Amino acid sequence: MFESLSERLDGIFRKLKGRGLLREEDVVAALKEVRMALLEADVNFKVVKDFVERVKERAVGKEVIESITPGQQVVKIVHDELCSLMGGGQSKISLAPNPPTVIMLVGLHGSGKTTTAAKLAKGFKKDGRRPMLVALDTQRPAAIEQLRSLGEQIDVPVHSTHAGDNPLNVYSGAFDIANREGRDILILDTAGRLHINEELMRELEELKERARPRETLLVADAMTGQDAVNIAKAFNERLDIDGVILTKMDGDARGGAALSIVSVTGKPIKFIGVGEKLDFLEPFHPDRMASRILGMGDVVSLVEKAQAAVDMREAMSLEERLRKNIFTFDDLKAQINQIRRMGPLENILSMIPGLGKHMKGLKVDDRAFVKIEAIINSMTKEERANYTIINSSRKRRIAQGSGTTVADVNRLIKQYVAMKKMLKKVRKGKGLGLPQFRF
C-alpha cells in the first residue's frame, strides 16, 4: 500500500547501469508494474491494455533526463499520458443563450445524483443565478422528499408532484413555473436505475427529447469497478452525455473508473464530489487524478484534506510545520486530533510522495492515539519540546502518570523520532519520488 509506483519501478531499473536510452525490455518490465497499478485502481482491463501499449510506444528509446531515474522517467511519461487523456475537457457548465439552462443528471441508483443536484444548485445560487431543482425520480421511495429537504437546506425551490407521476408531466410543470418565476437554471434529478433497464432508458430518452437539456451529465461513483465502462457506454450511447461528475472522491478509492469512463465516452469529467456537505463539489484536476490512480503521493490533496478537517489557519500551520520540520510532541498531540479527522493515518501518510520506503515497519495504529495522547499529557513542557532530555527516570514517571508502561513510552519516542526524520527527508526532497512534478 505504501510502496509507490515510482519506487517499484526504481527496483526494476536498478539493474540498468548508468543513464542512457530507455530500452524496450526495461520499459516492458516497468509497464508490467504500471499495468498492475492501473488494474488495482480499477481501471478497466481493456482500457489498461490500450493505454500500456500507447505508453510503450512513447517510452521506448526516450533519453533519460539527467536528474531523474529511469523509473521516474517512465512514471512521468505514464503520468503525462494519463493527464492528457483525462484533461481534454473544461470543468465548466455551459449556459444556454436563452434561459432556462436545463441540466439533466443521470446515473445508476446510489451514485449520488440527488446530492449532486443540490450541490450544483447551491453553486449556481452562489454565482447569483436563480436555479430550480426538479424531482423526476418518482419511483424510489422518498426520493422526492429527499430533494425537497435538500432544497430547503440550500434555499432553492424544488418542483415536485407525487410519487409515481410521469416524469414528463413533472418536467412540463417545472418548465412553466421556471418561466413564470424567472428561474434561469433547471436541474433535473432523474430516477436512478440500472443501465440495462430498458424502461428507464426509454424514459430518460423521452425526457431528453422533451427537455432538450444544455448539459446531460452522468453521475458516477468513484468506487466503481470494471463495470464503469459498461455503465458509461450505455448512458452515453442512449443519451449522448456531455460530461461526467465523479462522486464520493473523498474516500480512499483510487478512482480508476475516471480513466475508464473518459476512455470509452470521450467525454470530460467536469466535477468531483468530495463530501456529504452541500458545498463539496470541486473542479476536476487531471494531474491530481493521474497521481491518485497511479497510487502516487498527492500533496495537494493532503493539504486539502487537512483543510477540510481543520480550519484554514490550522491547516496552514500544519503544512508549514511539516515543511519546516518543526515537530515537537506538542505538535504531534495537536495534530493527532486533526489527523484523526482526516481519516486513517496510513492514508494520510501515503499521500506524501516518497514516504513509502520510510514508512515500512512504522505502522501507527489509529487506536493507539488515545495512549499517545495520555503519554504526551504526562510529559513536562521541556520534555515535549526536546525529547533528548527524556532519560529513564523521566520515562518511568511519564509511564506512571499516563497509566502506560516504559515500553509504551519508548515506543512512542521511537516512532516520534522516526516521524521527525521522515518529515525532514520529505522536506529536503530526498524521499520525494518525483520532485519535478506539479502536485
Place this chain on the structure above:
Amino acid sequence: MGLFEKLKQGLSKTKKALIGNVKTLFKGRKVDDALLDELEEILIMADVGPGASASITEALRERVRQGKISDTDELESALREEIRGILKQGHRVMCSGEKPYVILAVGVNGVGKTTTIGKLARRFTDHGFTVALAASDTFRAAAIEQLEIWAERAGAQIIKHRSGADPAAVAYDAVVSARSKGLDVVIIDTAGRLHTKSNLMEELKKIKRVVSREIPSAPHEVLLVLDATSGQNAINQARMFDEAVGVTGIALTKLDGTAKGGIVIAINKELDIPVKLIGVGEGVDDLQDFDAKSFVDALFE
C-alpha cells in the same frame, strides 16, 4: 421453484453471470498458457482484482504442471474448486431464537442499505416474525421517510426520532421497545458513511456499544451492504467496517446489472467474512440467501 433455480434466474439477469464468459473462452481450446492468461483477464474484468486473479490462475497453472489438468473440462472444474475454496459460507440470516434478534446494517453511501433492509424485513414478516426497523440514518435527507415506506410495505414497525437526532439513541429505543413488546427482530438502518471518515466510524461503534449494553449478545448480525458494481475499494470497505464493528456477513446488492460481483472473491481471499445475501433485482423477493456452492454452480450454467 427451487432455491438454485431462483438464483440461476437472478444471475441470468446479468446475462453473462459472474464469469459466464469462461464457457465461451473454453470452447474448442486446449489448455495452454495463452488460455490461462485469457482466463486471468476474464477474472480481472469481473472485478476479482489483479492479485486474486493472478493467484487463482497460478494455482491452476500449478495443477496443469502436475499433469492434473489436461482438457478444458478439467480446467473448468478446477476453476470451480478454486473459487469455491476461496468463498466463505456463513449461516443463514434468520432469527436464532434470541428475542429480539438484532441486525445492524452498515455500508458506504448509495449501496442500497435501506432497500436491503426493507426486503429483509419483508422476508421476516412473511415468515410470521414481528419486526421493528430502527431509523438510525438521521443524517441523510428523507432517509427516515424512505425507511417508513419500506416498513409499511413489509408490515414492520418503525422506531424513529427527528432528523439529526443521535443515531445511537434511536437504536437504543428500538431495542428497548422491541424487547418490551416481545418483537422478534430489530433491524437498524444506519447512515451511509465512507469507511475513511473516522468520526463517522466512531459513531457506528457507539451504536453497536449502546445495543450491546442492552442485550449483551446483540447485535447478532452486522451486515455490510456492498454494491456489486464497486471495484477493489470494496476490500478496504470490508476491512475497515470489520475493524470498527465486526462484520458478520455481506449483502451484495445490484447483481442484476452487468457488474459481475467478482469483488466478493477478492474480499474472501483476504477476509473471513461470508457473503450472506445477494440482491438480484428490485422486487421484494429479489433478496436471496447466498449459497457458495450454488453460486459457483450458477456461474457456470
